[in-house]
Amino acid sequence: xxxxxxxxxxxxxxxxxxxxxxxxxxxxxxxxxxxxxxxxxxxxxxxxxxxxxxxxxxxxxxxxxxxxxxxxxxxxxxxxxxxxxxxxxxxxxxxxxxxxxxxxxxxxxxxxxxxxxxxxxxxxxxxxxxxxxxxxxxxxxxxxxxxxxxxxxxxxxxxxxxxxxxxxxxxxxxxxxxxxxxxxxxxxxxxxxxxxxxxxxxxxxxxxxxxxxxxxxxxxxxxxxxxxxxxxxxxxxxxxxxxxxxxxxxxxxxxxxxxxxxxxxxxxxxxxxxxxxxxxxxxxxxxxxxxxxxxxxxxxxxxxxxxxxxxxxxxxxxx
Ligand code: TXA
Ligand code: MG
Numbered sequence: 001x002x003x004x005x006x007x008x009x010x011x012x013x014x015x016x017x018x019x020x021x022x023x024x025x026x027x028x029x030x031x032x033x034x035x036x037x038x039x040x041x042x043x044x045x046x047x048x049x050x051x052x053x054x055x056x057x058x059x060x061x062x063x064x065x066x067x068x069x070x071x072x073x074x075x076x077x078x079x080x081x082x083x084x085x086x087x088x089x090x091x092x093x094x095x096x097x098x099x100x101x102x103x104x105x106x107x108x109x110x111x112x113x114x115x116x117x118x119x120x121x122x123x124x125x126x127x128x129x130x131x132x133x134x135x136x137x138x139x140x141x142x143x144x145x146x147x148x149x150x151x152x153x154x155x156x157x158x159x160x161x162x163x164x165x166x167x168x169x170x171x172x173x174x175x176x177x178x179x180x181x182x183x184x185x186x187x188x189x190x191x192x193x194x195x196x197x198x199x200x201x202x203x204x205x206x207x208x209x210x211x212x213x214x215x216x217x218x219x220x221x222x223x224x225x226x227x228x229x230x231x232x233x234x235x236x237x238x239x240x241x242x243x244x245x246x247x248x249x250x251x252x253x254x255x256x257x258x259x260x261x262x263x264x265x266x267x268x269x270x271x272x273x274x275x276x277x278x279x280x281x282x283x284x285x286x287x288x289x290x291x292x293x294x295x296x297x298x299x300x301x302x303x304x305x306x307x308x309x310x311x312x313x314x315x316x317x318x319x
Contacts, residue, residue: 029178090119178278242299
């Protein structure tokens, strides 16, 4: 595995070429780091599963460089999905849409729909553009962590997660810390009305404002099978307890306005909700690095991004 810390035009060009040749490239997005492969190359995509230790049949998100590439992968696109894409792409939002023949079963887990996203991170976009220039059509990329573990928000976290599983030919592009810090909002756009499958930085309120209607919150009631949206996910080795006081020797994560209980180990002190999301996974990762057995978390309250953070922490706390 080659770790590239200065992403110049040349290194991005090499990375795009590597993808074309069927190698894996981990790259930064504004949400979390993704583990990328050519989305039309079955062999390359199958390596994503083995490197992640991910059970087969879990669909992958295909990343494209712009809304103009949507028609290659998706068909029968409802008007509301176009409105969402126009408003929020490039950005932290994934749309699930009826697939074209380009989206094979090895991408969709055998379902008739495909997840698509245009990321907003400059390195990711440059990589996508270069890849498409070389004839590529999309980069399949799940979060670059082992299955069920915490998503990486730095390149170091990627190599910590996957360094032992990647080949010497594979690349990790370092783009610094991800700005959003939690995975994209996923919206099921396969029916007459949108359904929210995974909350994220594109919030229910933002969607409602654009569409003048709410995206139904399905909480598992959807017809869509999204096996990655399991109850237990995003989990560090340390046990997570929600809204309890940290005991001495335990990790503690809360807004900066809350004092650290005596003897507890502070993992992050965010002062805004955006900072809470950005630092969340680093904090959980640092608990494991310090060998902590337990982490007490004070959940953020309210709608929007806070709801997405609670979603992740509830899953991290489920065993
Ligand atoms: O922010 C993100 O979305 C990051 C970055 C790298 O783009 N990617 C990411 O991918 O979080 P992943 O695979 O870790 O999580 C995607 C989730 C999985 O739970 C998967 O099951 C679901 O999206 N998903 C993907 N394609 C789907 C589809 N066609 N139908 C239903 N669920 C899908
Ligand atoms: Mg993931």
